[in-house]
Amino acid sequence: MLPWITQSDFPLYLAPMARFTDTVFRQLCKSQGADVMVTEFVQADAIIRGDARLWETVDFTESQRPMGVQIFGSNPSSMAEAARLIYSKIKPDFIDINFGCPADRVTCMDAGSSLLKNPSKLGLIIRHVAEAVPEIPVTAKIRIGWDENQIIAKEVGQIAEAEGAKALTIHGRTKVQGYRGEADWEVIAEVAEAINIPVIGNGSIESASDVLRIKQETACAGVMIGRAALGYPWIFRDIKYTLKHNTVPDPPTIAQRWDTIIEYTESIMARSFRKERHLDIKWMRPKIIALTKEMPGSRKIRTALGTVAQVEDLRKLAMEHIAATEK
Ligand SMILES: Cc1cc2nc3c(=O)[nH]c(=O)nc-3n(C[C@H](O)[C@H](O)[C@H](O)COP(=O)(O)O)c2cc1C
Numbered sequence: 381m382l383p384w385i386t387q388s389d390f391p392l393y394l395a396p397m398a399r400f401t402d403t404v405f406r407q408l409c410k411s412q413g414a415d416v417m418v419t420e421f422v423q424a425d426a427i428i429r430g431d432a433r434l435w436e437t438v439d440f441t442e443s444q445r446p447m448g449v450q451i452f453g454s455n456p457s458s459m460a461e462a463a464r465l466i467y468s469k470i471k472p473d474f475i476d477i478n479f480g481c482p483a484d485r486v487t488c489m490d491a492g493s494s495l496l497k498n499p500s501k502l503g504l505i506i507r508h509v510a511e512a513v514p515e516i517p518v519t520a521k522i523r524i525g526w527d528e529n530q531i532i533a534k535e536v537g538q539i540a541e542a543e544g545a546k547a548l549t550i551h552g553r554t555k556v557q558g559y560r561g562e563a564d565w566e567v568i569a570e571v572a573e574a575i576n577i578p579v580i581g582n583g584s585i586e587s588a589s590d591v592l593r594i595k596q597e598t599a600c601a602g603v604m605i606g607r608a609a610l611g612y613p614w615i616f617r618d619i620k621y622t623l624k625h626n627t628v629p630d631p632p633t634i635a636q637r638w639d640t641i642i643e644y645t646e647s648i649m650a651r652s653f654r655k656e657r658h659l660d661i662k663w664m665r666p667k668i669i670a671l672t673k674e675m676p677g678s679r680k681i682r683t684a685l686g687t688v689a690q691v692e693d694l695r696k697l698a699m700e701h702i703a704a705t706e707k
Pocket residue numbers: 395396397398399400419420421450478480481521551559582583584585604605606607608
């Protein structure tokens with residue numbers, strides 16, 4: 381058993397989300413009660429080449445532990461070598477392998493969700509990686525299948541377990557679905573019954589009642605939350621509070637939300653190892669838009685963000701928005 385699954389009642393994972401779950405965002409979610417974090421995926425071959433930007437991507441702080449680093453690739457030996465390099469350099473608590481990414485640039489190199497079409501190779505990758513880092517657990521993240529005619533999560537889950545994976549995260553959508561439609565929790569529940577390693581369920585979780593239902597009705601050992609956390613990192617706090625007290629806590633005020641957004645923006649800009657990113661806020665826009673999505677008047681904010689060039693402009697926009705919503 382993984383220590384964070386036995387110690388914690390029903391761990392809430394923050395989903396890995398490329399370009400969004402940077403170390404500062406992870407810290408924000410951790411401070412709001414996320415239990416386990418996984419970095420966004422990094423390509424095994426690029427790690428081996430020594431791409432400096434990737435080390436920035438997988439950067440984490442001690443307080444973010446238990447922390448996994450997610451890798452993707454197609455060649456079992458390269459995946460093993462990358463896992464070993466990562467373990468030697470930054471000692472994460474686990475290595476997670478991505479078998480879910482639907483993007484063409486990933487599937488065309490026979491990695492991510494395309495490996496769901498080749499379960500024996502998927503198993504081989506898990507075995508090689510597990511043997512390369514015997515000090516820590518190796519886990520896998522899959523989708524339920526390639527398309528609705530090929531739902532193979534159970535078969536893949538059994539292979540993952542046999543080849544040495546210590547937990548399996550299942551995103552309840554197919555590759556063809558991408559990020560659309562509802563996640564299929566029946567398939568996730570079925571796999572959680574069928575295999576002996578912990579299953580972390582993922583997909584369409586938006587509230588404490590979703591988590592309660594999953595906890596009560598499935599054999600999942602925990603859940604992973606994705607997009608709902610991007611717009612509202614307080615979701616972890618809300619879920620924990622609601623499960624404990626049976627009532628939803630007050631949401632943060634608009635002013636508190638802007639404080640968080642500005643703090644986040646300043647922190648992430650200052651950390652970037654690309655100097656040109658320290659002052660110009662433009663590259664941060666998608667991240668800020670994601671964080672304002674659940675606020676009243678989010679469409680207007682989104683338009684206004686188009687002209688924001690510096691942190692000072694963002695502060696001004698925040699003040700105007702707070703004044704307008706307090707009226
Ligand atoms: C912008 C974005 C980037 C993502 N990047 C990754 C990734 O790097 N690795 C991964 O395993 N999944 C990735 N995912 C998938 C999420 O981890 C999660 O499985 C998916 O969003 C479903 O959960 P949700 O319905 O709660 O959003 C990404 C999703 C989004 C929206």
